[in-house]
Amino acid sequence: MNFTFSETEKNLFQNIESVLTKEKQLLQSTFQTEKDISEALIDLKQKLSSLDYLNAFNHSKTMGPVANLEMMRIFARYQPSLFLGIEYGFRIFAEMRQWLTESFIQSLKLDNTLPCAVAFCDDLVETNTQSQSITVQADDQHVHLSGQKRFVINAGISKWIVVNGQLDSKNALFFIAPHAEGIEIVPLRNKRIFPELVIANIHFRNCPVEKNKVVCSEKVDAFISNLRLMENFSCIACALGMMDQCIEITKTFAKTYQSENKPLIAHQAVAFSLAEAVTLKQTAELLAYRAAWMTASNDSEKGVMNHCARVFCTESAETIASQCMNILGGQVFVDNHRVEQMLYNCKFIQLLGTSTHGARISIADVILK
Amino acid sequence: MDFEITKSQSMFKKEVIRFAKKEIIPRVQEHEFNHEFDFHAFKKMGEFGLLGLHFPEEFGGGDADVLTTIIAGEALGEAGVDGGLTLAYGAHSFLCADTIFSHGTDTHRQKYLPPLISGEWIGCMGLTEPDAGSDVASMKTTATRDGDHYVLNGSKIFITNGPIADLALVYAKTNPDKQHEGISTFIVEKGTKGFSAGAPLKKMGMRTSQTSELFFNNCRIPVENLVGQEGMGFLYAMQTVEWDRSALLAPMIGGMRHAIRQCSDYAKKRYQFHRPISHFQATKYKLANMKIFLEAARSLVYRIAWCKDQGQAVNHLEAAVAKLFVGDWSLNPTNDAMLILGGYGYCHEYGLEMLFRDNRLAPIGGGTSEIQKKIISKLI
Numbered sequence: 192m193n194f195t196f197s198e199t200e201k202n203l204f205q206n207i208e209s210v211l212t213k214e215k216q217l218l219q220s221t222f223q224t225e226k227d228i229s230e231a232l233i234d235l236k237q238k239l240s241s242l243d244y245l246n247a248f249n250h251s252k253t254m255g256p257v258a259n260l261e262m263m264r265i266f267a268r269y270q271p272s273l274f275l276g277i278e279y280g281f282r283i284f285a286e287m288r289q290w291l292t293e294s295f296i297q298s299l300k301l302d303n304t305l306p307c308a309v310a311f312c313d314d315l316v317e318t319n320t321q322s323q324s325i326t327v328q329a330d331d332q333h334v335h336l337s338g339q340k341r342f343v344i345n346a347g348i349s350k351w352i353v354v355n356g357q358l359d360s361k362n363a364l365f366f367i368a369p370h371a372e373g374i375e376i377v378p379l380r381n382k383r384i385f386p387e388l389v390i391a392n393i394h395f396r397n398c399p400v401e402k403n404k405v406v407c408s409e410k411v412d413a414f415i416s417n418l419r420l421m422e423n424f425s426c427i428a429c430a431l432g433m434m435d436q437c438i439e440i441t442k443t444f445a446k447t448y449q450s451e452n453k454p455l456i457a458h459q460a461v462a463f464s465l466a467e468a469v470t471l472k473q474t475a476e477l478l479a480y481r482a483a484w485m486t487a488s489n490d491s492e493k494g495v496m497n498h499c500a501r502v503f504c505t506e507s508a509e510t511i512a513s514q515c516m517n518i519l520g521g522q523v524f525v526d527n528h529r530v531e532q533m534l535y536n537c538k539f540i541q542l543l544g545t546s547t548h549g550a551r552i553s554i555a556d557v558i559l560k
Numbered sequence: 561m562d563f564e565i566t567k568s569q570s571m572f573k574k575e576v577i578r579f580a581k582k583e584i585i586p587r588v589q590e591h592e593f594n595h596e597f598d599f600h601a602f603k604k605m606g607e608f609g610l611l612g613l614h615f616p617e618e619f620g621g622g623d624a625d626v627l628t629t630i631i632a633g634e635a636l637g638e639a640g641v642d643g644g645l646t647l648a649y650g651a652h653s654f655l656c657a658d659t660i661f662s663h664g665t666d667t668h669r670q671k672y673l674p675p676l677i678s679g680e681w682i683g684c685m686g687l688t689e690p691d692a693g694s695d696v697a698s699m700k701t702t703a704t705r706d707g708d709h710y711v712l713n714g715s716k717i718f719i720t721n722g723p724i725a726d727l728a729l730v731y732a733k734t735n736p737d738k739q740h741e742g743i744s745t746f747i748v749e750k751g752t753k754g755f756s757a758g759a760p761l762k763k764m765g766m767r768t769s770q771t772s773e774l775f776f777n778n779c780r781i782p783v784e785n786l787v788g789q790e791g792m793g794f795l796y797a798m799q800t801v802e803w804d805r806s807a808l809l810a811p812m813i814g815g816m817r818h819a820i821r822q823c824s825d826y827a828k829k830r831y832q833f834h835r836p837i838s839h840f841q842a843t844k845y846k847l848a849n850m851k852i853f854l855e856a857a858r859s860l861v862y863r864i865a866w867c868k869d870q871g872q873a874v875n876h877l878e879a880a881v882a883k884l885f886v887g888d889w890s891l892n893p894t895n896d897a898m899l900i901l902g903g904y905g906y907c908h909e910y911g912l913e914m915l916f917r918d919n920r921l922a923p924i925g926g927g928t929s930e931i932q933k934k935i936i937s938k939l940i
Binding site: 471473477480 | 845849860938940
């Protein structure tokens with residue numbers, strides 16, 4: 192066993208910190224339009240490319256999943272919305288590239304310079320591994336999609352939308368350009384979660400997709416299952432990053448804010464509440480690291496551990512955000528305070544994709560086998 | 561980072577489980593029901609090598625690293641060994657014997673470690689007093705130097721193995737004017753004049769461990785029985801904290817795994833509304849929460865073990881985090897385990913009410929949860 196990061200890994204963390212510190216202005220910006228967000232993602236993606244950070248969770252030559260997870264967490268600590276935008280726009284796409292054939296990549300010119308959107312879940316919360324909301328009809332040259340996908344991250348700013356549906360009773364992936372015929376993308380603009388993350392509903396009305404842009408093989412199921420694993424790690428890293436920030440903001444406040452002629456942290460209830468938050472954070476990070484390590488080791492329990500970490504990290508993040516709000520008091524409701532924002536965000540990452548409900552059921556199913 | 565358990569550790573864990581199922585488990589219920597200590601099992605643990613696993617071979621120990629020792633504790637819990645026996649084992653091996661090994665003289669080690677490691681002798685540690693629990697520095701027991709002797713006066717309470725111990729490691733003030741710096745550590749053998757133990761206390765859980773008061777009434781012990789240096793007792797006591805928060809927590813983690821297996825077997829067989837209760841989401845939620853707790857807690861406890869193996873100094877923050885998490889967060893999943901078995905869970909025969917009662921000690925013994933929070937908040 193070894194509970195420390197190597198010097199090489201520590202250097203990687205310093206490198207990403209240094210890239211993100213330089214981009215502080217961008218990371219703290221409030222974006223007015225989806226185009227602004229898209230440009231920010233492309234800009235950040237370029238800056239991060241040199242770090243091997245986006246080279247897919249399992250395929251990096253310079254680091255393993257545990258170090259990669261820590262880098263993801265550092266990014267999420269700086270800006271959770273843009274972090275998720277990069278995750279869904281580039282990392283998951285990079286994962287997909289590992290699995291697609293080179294000829295397919297070239298025929299679609301999948302160059303990985305613009306963000307991508309993956310519309311695998313029918314809704315925010317996935318309850319079924321097979322898409323129920325998309326109907327597919329085929330003719331000689333095309334397949335025609337009808338139905339809708341809701342809460343699709345990066346839809347509206349992506350070069351490609353990859354849609355999951357059923358073709359001949361098998362899972363299939365459809366690669367669709369966002370301006371294709373029969374597609375309507377409706378951005379969710381008044382959402383309370385992740386303000387700098389573009390989320391939209393997509394409606395398909397007999398949308399034609401050329402057959403050479405359809406992937407339907409036995410590998411799709413394995414890919415989707417792997418993608419869910421990746422998605423869970425994105426949520427886990429996001430939760431860890433937000434925990435870090437919540438605790439840091441609250442600790443600073445508790446040390447400087449005076450109440451009854453002493454710093455807030457000198458009051459036992461406040462100090463104990465922060466101690467509980469730190470305990471949850473440390474426990475969550477170790478569980479997350481172990482889950483990532485098990486993924487790297489292809490451990491037979493990697494799926495269960497991934498779910499355990501997803502549940503524990505995202506729920507602990509909510510508990511911490513709530514406790515921190517209690518300490519921060521009234522000021523947390525002023526000017527879109529980051530900790531208040533995190534409370535909403537935590538709920539979103541509990542629900543996104545395989546929700547904590549779904550994860551618990553999966554964990555229990557393995558126990559009961 | 562690397563979380564791998566070696567093959568030999570894995571095999572050893574299986575061996576311990578096999579041993580426990582054969583030598584301990586058959587009598588757990590009876591002993592627990594009667595509030596009795598299982599001397600036979602304890603002796604067998606000594607013979608198997610568990611009581612001295614981490615001590616050097618020259619004293620009869622197993623020369624194992626801390627992680628292996630933790631895994632052995634986890635295995636005992638996983639086999640279904642009651643918390644009382646593992647608590648007695650912890651108090652004996654870690655709180656008592658380890659302090660003698662770490663801070664005693666060669667004579668102390670030669671004289672006391674072999675019988676403690678073999679299980680011929682039972683050890684205990686006397687720290688807590690009626691008016692000095694979390695606030696150790698306010699202890700009233702004194703050790704006054706009188707020529708070649710120290711004279712001990714005072715009393716201790718809640719001492720695990722107190723009534724059955726052959727040897728007590730006692731903390732007393734050699735300088736009552738000082739706080740922590742006035743505390744020293746002494747070996748007091750059973751039968752020493754002026755030393756006696758009270759009757760076993762009736763407890764909610766950990767019933768097979770024998771807990772009592774210790775009384776010192778002009779108890780004269782030779783100066784050679786001072787462990788380490790005068791005034792260093794508090795530091796020695798705090799060094800046992802790492803064991804308190806790793807080895808003593810490990811059986812609880814194993815116990816949770818045992819409970820998951822028991823609950824899962826039961827849920828698959830128990831039919832209600834024409835289907836097994838394992839089909840109900842409420843049951844699945846409980847099982848999942850138990851598993852999540854188990855995995856989260858295990859990482860924390862392994863980390864302390866790893867830190868100790870690296871020879872790092874007392875890891876106050878990590879140790880306090882582990883103790884707080886296991887102590888406070890174990891209560892819900894333990895309750896869930898009992899609830900899955902419903903009425904049967906409430907009955908002694910099924911063992912889960914014992915786990916429930918045993919685990920209630922976790923936020924109290926070895927430093928309360930409040931003390932852990934105090935430590936953590938200071939360090940952040």
